[in-house]
Amino acid sequence: MLPIKDDNPTTITPWVTYGLIAINVAVFLVTVSLSPQGNTLATLQYGAIPAVLFGHADLPPQLAVFPPGYEFLTIFSSMFMHGGWMHIGGNMLYLWVFGNNVEDAMGHFRFLIFYLLCGVAAALGHGLLDTQSQVPMIGASGALAGVLGAYFLLYPKARILVWFFWVFIFYVPAVFVLGFWFVTQVFNFSSGAGGGIAWVAHIAGFIAGVALIPLFKHRNVPLWHDGSHAPAFGVYRPGRPGRKARGVSTSNSRTSSTGAPPWAAAYEAERAAKHARMKRNNAGPWGKEPEPGETRDTSPWGRYQPNKPKPAPKPGIGVPKVTRLHKDRDKDDT
16 A cells, blocks of 8 residues: 555645655665665664664774764664665655645654654664664664654544555545554564564654654644644634634734634635625625615625515405305205
8 A cells, every 4th residue: 555645735835854855865866876885884884783772782993984972873874874766765755745744733843853753763662672683774764654653643534545556546544544554564573574674663663753743743733633724623713803713823823814723714715705795796784775765684694685565466266156046945055
């Protein structure tokens, strides 16, 4: 199940997401241009090696690029390295689809810190599984898993366009796509699937994203969002400029000058267009002045249309009068 795009709009330009994708692609292009020996050397120098991180081993001096005591920096350098075209292609596709909305929910700087912390949690989770391992770990999958965990809690009902089994393309809810992805990681780890993939890093990153998103998101952004700009339990009183919407602060940059939050802007625009249309048609409170002796419906919900006089009823045919020829007979006998 490969996600292609979502129908979840954003209110800001996700510059951090774009920057992360650009840096990852640039680093990959540099490493892929190296010789096989140079690529292996770069992986040893900048990859996160659990034995080195936990102090069980040291890189030879000719390979160490960070000063002694700063080997933990390889956690961050490893996030921007990838082992092949499929590796970076899949990671960047997921970051492109899901990263912009998570960045929108917390802002640029918070998103960058959130992304790096999820990558750290993923690297430590992978390293704790085997602190003696001398196999370097590279890739943005751990940090990306944190983004997926955040999206899982923020927009579970958002529709994701997926390519299913390389044949069918259709929309499915995000909770299904991301839930399926997480269950797959757990199943692969529990079944002992290898392939040089750090399944625990994915699991740890996802859990870190779920745990950190309540701390990093904007206060006016609810969890379990439906993918639209309307908060799950937000209340907005239309036609009250300057009033504070429950769950949305009017001092926030996302609130319009009229006091309406972005998710109510469409309703306000439709309401204004309706009023303009009624004004053009001389309906509503903008109707023509009444003629002398004319009455109007002045109720708040009325359209202020003139009350036309009811036409006089037409004379009915009625029942013709019957003259009785024999008055002394039974009256009921006709």
